[in-house]
Amino acid sequence: MRIVALVEQYNGKLSRTSAEVIACAQQLARNTGKQAVALVAAGETSGLAGKLAAFDLAEVIAVQHEKLAVYNPDELVPALAQAIKSENPYLVVAVDSSLSWDYLPRLSARLEIPMISGATAAHAGGDKPSFARAAWGGRVEMEIGFRGDPPFLVALQVGAWSGDDAARGTTPAPIRTVGVELPAAPGGRRYVGTEESLKGGVDLGAATRIVAVGRGFQAAGNVPVAEALAKVLHAEVGASRPVVDSGWLPRDRQIGSSGQTVEPTLYFAIGVSGAIQHLVGMKTSKCIVAINKDPDAPIFEVARYGIVGDLFEIVPELTKQLQAIL
Ligand SMILES: Cc1cc2nc3c(=O)[nH]c(=O)nc-3n(C[C@H](O)[C@H](O)[C@H](O)COP(=O)(O)OP(=O)(O)OC[C@H]3O[C@@H](n4cnc5c(N)ncnc54)[C@H](O)[C@@H]3O)c2cc1C
Structure with a gap:
């Protein structure tokens, strides 16, 4: 069973948190004797998958469908659910972001798998990894583990892992493009357009x-x-x-x-x-x-x-x- 680094892309660009997610997946893979792979979903994946293949990964899984060209949880969640179900990984590592706050809980519910969010550290000591996260505005730190059988889903707090720790491979990782079936989305959400909420603001x-x-x-x-x-x-x-x-x-x-x-x-x-x-x-x-x-x-x-x-x-x-x- 493998550890999947679920990386985010927006409008065809990899999120700068991708390396953080990969660093955590690689760390857990090392500590549990499993393989780390990356998974990206997009309308067109070749450029994204090529960039991910530079990391030290057993494989890059590219989930491609024209409906994934723009963000819509009604399309992304079933696409990810199909891919994760067929991969049947041990753990899916994602990141906390304004997008993932929208789609990850839906993915967790759809796959009926448990999810931990806001993880700031991972411990792979017992039979299953556990994760630290802050609670009550950072006043206490909790250590949370999973019950039941894998797969499990964890979302990392941005900045908790350093992207600099993501190991690069000596040769490019193999890329596997995966198609998914996306019948008319039942949620009724339709992409209308994009407005930048931080216009004039600073990232x-x-x-x-x-x-x-x-x-x-x-x-x-x-x-x-x-x-x-x-x-x-x-x-x-x-x-x-x-x-x-x-x-x-x-x-x-x-x-x-x-x-x-x-x-x-x-x-x-x-x-x-x-x-x-x-x-x-x-x-x-x-x-x-x-x-x-x-x-x-x-x-x-x-x-x-x-x-x-x-x-x-x-x-x-x-x-x-x-x-x-x-
Ligand atoms: C739910 C919740 C969420 C929160 N979220 C955030 C958050 O996102 N970000 C955040 O920052 N806080 C947040 N807070 C508030 C947080 O608890 C602190 O109140 C806040 O961070 C304190 O800000 P401060 O350090 O600027 O002010 P203070 O704690 O008042 O510190 C001021 C410092 O300035 C020093 N100082 C004063 N005069 C001088 C001088 N002339 N020269 C040198 N040093 C001087 C003092 O010694 C003191 O250490 C949150 C609180 C809650 C309850």
Whole structure:
């Protein structure tokens, strides 16, 4: 039995979370002595499958049907259900995303298989793997296992696995294209068009450098202090929730359990205390630099570099120094 990395595509482009899903599937395959394969469903799969074949996988399964060219759960769910049923895998690993929140629970119900969402770590110790996930806004961490017989379905929290850990193969993985029967969808949903909900907004998940503004900035009028540093670093500006709730920065800048999940190479947390709800959205950043006047602020526990002091003295000086060398 195999472990299927169910990767997402949108309008013919692989999601940037694909490598994270593959990294988790490979990790579980190694720990359980099973094979990892990738599965992608689309209207046209050749380009997508070719990219996936570069990873160290036993196979790439390409589920292709013209009705899958645009997203519609009434088409995607039966297509995935047919493919997964015939593959009969041990575990299907997917990712939490605004799309999968729509189609994965339907897939779980249709296949009558159990699903764990928001997984942040996997443990393959017992006879079945178990997964960690945060609950109650990140205040507690639960360890959840599956009951019954496989297949099982798990959705990973974005950023919990690093895409950099996905192993590439020495030779391309074989690709198998699979057709599915999609009779008229009973759900009655029809694709009308696409509207970008974040028009003019920012996808912080794709940012490589972020300067995060916390309540320590005290007022909207002080945010330009952070923006000046962000400009020098070519970074995006992010925010903790109180900053957004106070209207100092727009909602699409919020990072944390009720905002965006980010994993930049460089994350400046300035005037941010490090509440668990903020940490779950940024703690996998590669290098965290914290600036806070409280030496006991929890943010220092996840920071690689910490500066204890008044941000209004440190940040302008840092900006000046960086300006001189960058
Ligand atoms: C269900 C739920 C969901 C939530 N979702 C999110 C979320 O998505 N994202 C999020 O961020 N929060 C979220 N929160 C809120 C979270 O619990 C914290 O309240 C919030 O993260 C705190 O933001 P902060 O660190 O900016 O502010 P504070 O906790 O008030 O911290 C301000 C920090 O600034 C420091 N400071 C003050 N002045 C200075 C100065 N002059 N120089 C240097 N340092 C200074 C202080 O020492 C302090 O550490 C959520 C809460 C709940 C209950």
